[in-house]
Amino acid sequence: MLTARRRLVATAAALLSGALLLTACGGDSDGGSGDGKTLKLWHYETADSAMGIAWNEAIKEFKAKHPGVKVEFEEKGFEQIQKTAPMVLNSNDAPDVMEYNKGNATAGLLSKQGLLTDLTSEVTKHGWDKKLSAGVATTARYDASGVMGSGNWYGVPNYAEYAMVYFNKDLFKKYGVTEPKSFDDLTAALDAFVEKGVTPLANGGAEYPAQQYLYQLALSKADRSWVDDYQLYKGKVDFHDAAWTYAATTFADWVKKGYISDKSSSTKAEDAGLSFIQGKSPIFFSGSWWYGRFASENKFDWDTALWPDSKLTLGSSGNLWVVPKGAKNKELAYDFIDITMSKKIQNLLGNSGGIPVAADSDAITEPRAKALIDDFTTVSGRDGLAFYPDWPVAGFYDVLVSETQKLITGSEKPDAFLGNLQSAYDKGAPKK
């Protein structure tokens, strides 16, 4: 007979096992059992962005080609999908096709967990692989460990993105500063602005802009194998190597010199962008996702350029179309993806301020859009897309934000900063 204590322990054990069983349960179904009459589609592009415009047109086209099929579109938030995707995809409510963030810690993690459909046969069947450059295709393929760059196709990217230097030409003129063509020119321009009492670089220490400066500084001293070691775990990563050390010391030095405000540790990406839009900061280094907004909101003459004297820059494919393992109407999903890869949609994307991956170069008529795409072609052509610094390890974004804030406030020296990055990276990167 059970004593009261044993009974209690047995009950608790039963409840805990039940809890684990419950949490382990989920949609293990292979999907594809839908009626073929509904396409459930999720993405998180705003309607007025280049991608939003293009995807909306793709939906129209899809409806025209599939009379009688209803498209159930839900606009989600980036954060919403990022935080809940694993849970949703593991349930019976998964969409048929969904936009999802690329990288090891996101699409890679989902593919490893068996939540995404292997698209390899569809990719070859439709010839999507022929339309993508090697750098762009990297983020679409994941191996069994969820590491990008090789293995099966788990997503299809339809656009690309990269980081660039945005210049306020009017402020350069106003303060008599020469527009930089080389890295030395850039630092001379930064000095000149500081002398005039202007903090030259817009920065958001509480979010990604600060780590993008840092990573770009490292990239300017790095090569492809350095990126592969860091992002694809192909070799040992030493945060005290020449590139990272240069990046950390230069960044800290730039704060000391006043290129970057020492009061920017709590400012967000939006604050940094606004400071450029409002004409307060003459220079902002960030991604092409700002381009459309700057084009519509800047009240001054501006231009862009790639980071001077650097072969590598931050960038990658855009987000991916993924087909959840439990999707009910996979054939419809493949048809939709195929439409987004068509010349018509890709050209529209390009002319709307995005960076298409399979457009006709002659069809892009908007001059600014053409310059943007040309720069991307230059980077992509020299295999210069180096992805983003937070990708290799889940949760590394927060570590980078937190540690870079310490560099900005001067509460940590570059050596300790690099040591902390090393331990977080080693803890999170896959063990060999």
Place this chain on the structure above:
Amino acid sequence: MTLTVDRGGRALGKRAPAGRPRGNRRPRNPYALFLLPGVLAFAVVIVGPFLMNTGVSFTEWSGVGSPKWTGLANYRELLDDAEFWASFRHSLLMVIAMAAVPTVVGLVLAAALFDFVGKHFGPRIAAVLRACFYLPQVLPIAVAGIVWSWILAPENGSLNELLKAVGLGSWQQDWLGDPDIALYSVMGVMVWVQIGFPLVVFMAGLQRVDPQLYEAAELDGAGWWRRFWHITLPQIRPEIYVVLTWCTIAALKVFGAVYVLTKGGPGGATDVPSYFSFTTFFEKTQVGYGAAISTVLTVIILLLSLVGLKLQTRAEDAEEGGVV
């Protein structure tokens, strides 16, 4: 006939004979059935998820797929996790900001509104002021947080601009961006958010204090401070316990303000356990470890609540004395 009276003042009359009542099988307490919905809801909404969370905390799990049983590994890791203990220290400072300071300030303000403003300017003015102090409690923390982040912004923030305007430019700070100041800034915002709650509870408590006590004390020449110390404080002790317990729990699980104002930064200077747990769950996808953090946090909050309730019961018992 001798009546025995229980604490609730209920006349018990003669005790029923011990053992099961003979004849019909009615339950001992016919009202027990009414508790059933509440008990069920409690079991489904609180007990079930807590047990599931505790179960998950013994595993290594990324949120999907099969969890791997690791026993007490997460708890052992937690013991050595400097980040967790730092966040817990911040949490204790938040208890000062969200429980201790608002309780003390709320007490003084409530007594002043009730005893001074109410008497000299009328109850309507006192009610308006009470509502004003309570306003931050009504505002969603996301809205209040965004407004405060504008106020505390290093460049063009209202606070820094105000300091400059009154000739105190040297006092300007990067309120949320300086690791030495950020936590105190968040604490300051939380004092502002919290103060209305104790104030309202204490003012309600003061309504039930017998005015004759104050009149007698006044006749004996007691000043405001002595009346406050010897009458107000002892009379509303139960409310003080309730407020302290409630606010301490709120402080330990504070999340929204940290999320909106600082996201735990700069450099982890304002991280608190609930935010730490959130990032562990969703950013690092270490669901098992995040569950361990939230289990520890729940247990701590539960223990503190029990201690608070015990103190409150003991104080009430002492007050009731030997009423039998």
